[in-house]
Amino acid sequence: MNIYIGGFFFISIIGTLLHFTYDFSNHNKIVGLFSAVNESTWEHIKIALTPLFVWSLIDGYLLGKLPNYFISKLVGILIIIIVIPLIFYGYKYFTKKSILFIDISSFYFTILLSQWLSYLVIIRDALPYIVNYISVIVIFIIFGFYMTATLVPLKLFIFKDPLTKKYGYIAHQRKNC
Numbered sequence: 001m002n003i004y005i006g007g008f009f010f011i012s013i014i015g016t017l018l019h020f021t022y023d024f025s026n027h028n029k030i031v032g033l034f035s036a037v038n039e040s041t042w043e044h045i046k047i048a049l050t051p052l053f054v055w056s057l058i059d060g061y062l063l064g065k066l067p068n069y070f071i072s073k074l075v076g077i078l079i080i081i082i083v084i085p086l087i088f089y090g091y092k093y094f095t096k097k098s099i100l101f102i103d104i105s106s107f108y109f110t111i112l113l114s115q116w117l118s119y120l121v122i123i124r125d126a127l128p129y130i131v132n133y134i135s136v137i138v139i140f141i142i143f144g145f146y147m148t149a150t151l152v153p154l155k156l157f158i159f160k161d162p163l164t165k166k167y168g169y170i171a172h173q174r175k176n177c
Contacts, residue, residue, distance in 0.1 A: 003062060004119040007055050011111045014051035019044075022172070029169065033150055038161035038171035041085050042149060044103075048080045048111055049146055067126035070135040076118035077142055083110040085158055098162070 018035045025031035034050045036043035056073055063069050087106040092098060153159040153167040161171030 004115045008115045011051040015047045018047040040161045042159045068122050070132045072118040072121035074135040075121050076114040079114040
């Protein structure tokens with residue numbers, strides 16, 4: 001359980017910093033692959049996924065031989081991908097506007113939920129090996145999409161910057177830049 005508590009803090013702290021690193025790097029496009037390049041929902045998902053992927057190198061070393069490891073990783077990834085937009089668009093449907101406190105709180109809540117559910121999966125009795133193999137494949141597909149979505153964002157609402165109404169790197173450009 002301690003590794004998951006450590007994961008929560010690591011992902012939360014690094015994810016928070018990644019919200020600002022693109023600006024700090026003077027808009028370096030390589031940094032932008034891993035940092036938020038605009039205020040779209042996707043970019044907020046990305047700044048939670050980036051440290052989760054990095055943390056997977058650490059917890060994979062320690063837990064990777066457990067039979068449900070990759071299934072638990074996939075659960076954690078999917079929670080982030082699903083819950084962040086679900087909370088954001090869910091409350092925004094009723095309020096008709098973004099509320100910064102809810103946005104920030106939901107980011108940390110989602111990371112906590114991701115780590116907790118990953119933990120619950122990894123301590124279960126071993127699931128069939130085929131589920132583990134499928135999980136590895138799906139993780140690689142998600143990682144590939146994650147690496148390309150900033151460069152070539154889909155023209156879907158989740159990728160649109162609500163401030164500039166643009167997508168990807170272009171959305172970050174401000175009138176005064």
